[in-house]
Amino acid sequence: MAYQSTNPYNGEILKSYGDIDDAELESKLTAAQACFEQVWRHKSFAERKAVLSRAAALMRERTQAFAELITIEMGKLIAQSEGEVKLSAAILDYYAEHAESFLAPEKLAAKGDAVVESSPIGVLFGVEPWNYPYYQIARFAAPNLMAGNVVMVKHASNVPQCALAFERLLEEAGAPVGAYTNLFISKDQVAQVIDDDRIRAVALTGSEGAGAVVAQRAGKNLKKSTLELGGSDAFIVLDDADLDSAVKHAVSGRMGNSGQACTASKRFIVVEALADRFLEKFQTALQGFEAGDPMDRQTTLAPLSSVQALETLLGQVDEAVAHGARIVMGGQRIEGQRGAFMQPTILTDIEAANPTYKQEFFGPVALFFRVPDEAAAVALANDSPFGLGGSVFTQDLERGKRVARQIDTGMVFINSAAVSMPDLPFGGVKNSGYGRELSSAGIQEFVNKKLIRVA
Numbered sequence: 001m002a003y004q005s006t007n008p009y010n011g012e013i014l015k016s017y018g019d020i021d022d023a024e025l026e027s028k029l030t031a032a033q034a035c036f037e038q039v040w041r042h043k044s045f046a047e048r049k050a051v052l053s054r055a056a057a058l059m060r061e062r063t064q065a066f067a068e069l070i071t072i073e074m075g076k077l078i079a080q081s082e083g084e085v086k087l088s089a090a091i092l093d094y095y096a097e098h099a100e101s102f103l104a105p106e107k108l109a110a111k112g113d114a115v116v117e118s119s120p121i122g123v124l125f126g127v128e129p130w131n132y133p134y135y136q137i138a139r140f141a142a143p144n145l146m147a148g149n150v151v152m153v154k155h156a157s158n159v160p161q162c163a164l165a166f167e168r169l170l171e172e173a174g175a176p177v178g179a180y181t182n183l184f185i186s187k188d189q190v191a192q193v194i195d196d197d198r199i200r201a202v203a204l205t206g207s208e209g210a211g212a213v214v215a216q217r218a219g220k221n222l223k224k225s226t227l228e229l230g231g232s233d234a235f236i237v238l239d240d241a242d243l244d245s246a247v248k249h250a251v252s253g254r255m256g257n258s259g260q261a262c263t264a265s266k267r268f269i270v271v272e273a274l275a276d277r278f279l280e281k282f283q284t285a286l287q288g289f290e291a292g293d294p295m296d297r298q299t300t301l302a303p304l305s306s307v308q309a310l311e312t313l314l315g316q317v318d319e320a321v322a323h324g325a326r327i328v329m330g331g332q333r334i335e336g337q338r339g340a341f342m343q344p345t346i347l348t349d350i351e352a353a354n355p356t357y358k359q360e361f362f363g364p365v366a367l368f369f370r371v372p373d374e375a376a377a378v379a380l381a382n383d384s385p386f387g388l389g390g391s392v393f394t395q396d397l398e399r400g401k402r403v404a405r406q407i408d409t410g411m412v413f414i415n416s417a418a419v420s421m422p423d424l425p426f427g428g429v430k431n432s433g434y435g436r437e438l439s440s441a442g443i444q445e446f447v448n449k450k451l452i453r454v455a
């Protein structure tokens, strides 16, 4: 079956769903277009707000049930799943509350009576990943529904129960049929949907490969796209950093979601003066992680989302070592567990010629680099095809901001690992994609900035 829930902790297949056929896809596209034209675009902000606020409230009321679905489908620790549910509800509320002011008509100081209004553009198509099964779709759906667009979502094939739960949530909150549509479709059908005249724009969050395929298709059809892709975020520790705080954030930045986050801290770049002490403390902290059932609150290390994800990561570690990298700790699968557990791992001595130097490690594998000074740290941070996020640790905040300005990414966090909140813009540059989600910026991507001028 194309869409399948498999519990990554024990390999148990929970549910399977087939792709819908072309006739069903056509009827869903028709319903979405009708909903946009006849219903949703005509609703007031207050009417749309009522639906999204209700959805947020329902999500909060049922945090546990929503969270358990995440954990059984992609393996996240239950407490982190609960955090994701609350963040997703906060995103729904945020746009419910602020959309009207973000999209308020802008009166121009031109001669005559000129105003720029933001109108919806129609049916949008989102292709979304499994690593934060509700947060990713909330980021796409909430601003766009509030803007008056309707959305269709192809979620990742390993989180179908989360995909359906989110669709049912909006339905129950009062969204009309066609406002939010989940699509269990094949990759060929993804191309078909992008080609369809009723689809006005496309958003993808996922890998570079999928981004290139989807954006190329959208471009061929002269449709706008946004891409939120991978990252290999630098975590820079300068000579005046608070070492204990830096280590604490290094651990959460690398180990959160078992390392499967686009904005996870992946490359630890530490100036010589602190390098040995940082490495020792980081290693000690990573040794404390205990693999177990992610549903059990005592567990600190969750499995990766699938055996395939584990094999990819182990393959990267082997490749790194074959080209001269050294394993400081870990580097192996955790034996004695049925799930896809990876040992917390630190690699060092990764030279620029190592093919893995520019790769994203999507799991609990930290790449450790020591550099002589700040300038070398910045140069190394920027020597990456990616440009998503990054962190700088220093007790001199002005210095931190100066360094942050030199880093070629969409986000830089001073004295913390990356965080995501509804009011912080999220997105990258270079191979990490283009466009922004969240904040006031996230609602501006798919609206028509229409000039109306009276002579």
Ligand code: NAP
Pocket: 127, 128, 129, 130, 131, 154, 155, 156, 157, 158, 187, 190, 205, 206, 207, 208, 209, 210, 211, 213, 214, 227, 228, 229, 230, 231, 261, 262, 263, 360, 362, 388, 427, 432, 433
């Ligand atoms: P992925 O394979 O690219 O999958 C993401 C989505 O794209 C899934 O729905 C997938 O469907 C679909 N897809 C994949 N190939 C496709 C194709 N050729 N045509 C149409 N759709 C296609 O990504 P992943 O490896 O699961 O997820 C991890 C990646 O996403 C990492 O690189 C991570 O950094 C990135 N990510 C970025 C952000 C961000 O905001 N920048 C956030 C989270 C994750 P199937 O599941 O059916 O294959």
